[in-house]
Amino acid sequence: GFNNTVSEIILRTDGKLLVGGLFGSYNGESATRLALLNSNGSRDSSLQSVLPFTGNLLYDIELMPDGRIIAGFDSNVSLNTVYVFDASGSFDQTTRAVATAGAEVLDIAQQADGKLIVVGKFQYSGNAARRSVVRLNTDGSVDPTFVPSSFPSYQINAVALAADGKIMLGGNSDPVLARLNSNGSNDSSFSNPYIFQNYSVRDLVVEPDGKLL
Numbered sequence: 001g002f003n004n005t006v007s008e009i010i011l012r013t014d015g016k017l018l019v020g021g022l023f024g025s026y027n028g029e030s031a032t033r034l035a036l037l038n039s040n041g042s043r044d045s046s047l048q049s050v051l052p053f054t055g056n057l058l059y060d061i062e063l064m065p066d067g068r069i070i071a072g073f074d075s076n077v078s079l080n081t082v083y084v085f086d087a088s089g090s091f092d093q094t095t096r097a098v099a100t101a102g103a104e105v106l107d108i109a110q111q112a113d114g115k116l117i118v119v120g121k122f123q124y125s126g127n128a129a130r131r132s133v134v135r136l137n138t139d140g141s142v143d144p145t146f147v148p149s150s151f152p153s154y155q156i157n158a159v160a161l162a163a164d165g166k167i168m169l170g171g172n173s174d175p176v177l178a179r180l181n182s183n184g185s186n187d188s189s190f191s192n193p194y195i196f197q198n199y200s201v202r203d204l205v206v207e208p209d210g211k212l213l
Helices: none
Strands: 004-009 019-020 034-036 058-063 069-073 082-085 090-096 104-110 115-119 133-136 157-160 167-171 177-179
Touching: 034 115, 069 104, 069 115
Parallel strands: 004 058, 058 104, 104 157, 115 157
Antiparallel strands: 004 019, 019 034, 058 069, 069 082, 082 090, 104 115, 115 133, 157 167, 167 177
16 A cells, blocks of 8 residues: 555546545555555556656646646745646646645635636735635636635645536635635625534535535
């Protein structure tokens, strides 16, 4: 198995598993933070992750339609927190996004247009003030048309997209649930359930009927 923490598992359409975390090997073979497993649990060596850094925890993975892999990390003062890899695991030098060096990216959701909603624990993305939630264009730049409402929680753990384009956020403090309109403004029609106050939300799923899990 893996020699350290596994934080994310994605089931691909071909039945293989894309796994991310803090590990450096799988069954004794080198596998730094990112690995592809066959359906029988053996490692698929066609993906060889080549990271430009070591020591950082991979929190979240998203698959692009073209097979590229988007990964969200924690970071130190010199490294970005969102990196892109091609389908073979090679580091994509052409697309590099940052949600504040020295911060954490905890969840990523991809919109139908390819733009990314990135959440975590940060205050800036590039030179733009974005507290813990930002929308990135496909080239990694900040989308200036998405200006999120102030979210009380400094740490946002989860993001989920609804079919109508609205954005659900789950965080660490009151309110632990919030819903944003597609431009980032607060959706005042959403009432945060009292039962969740003073707790935290770690993951979110929007079901086809719009209900939340």
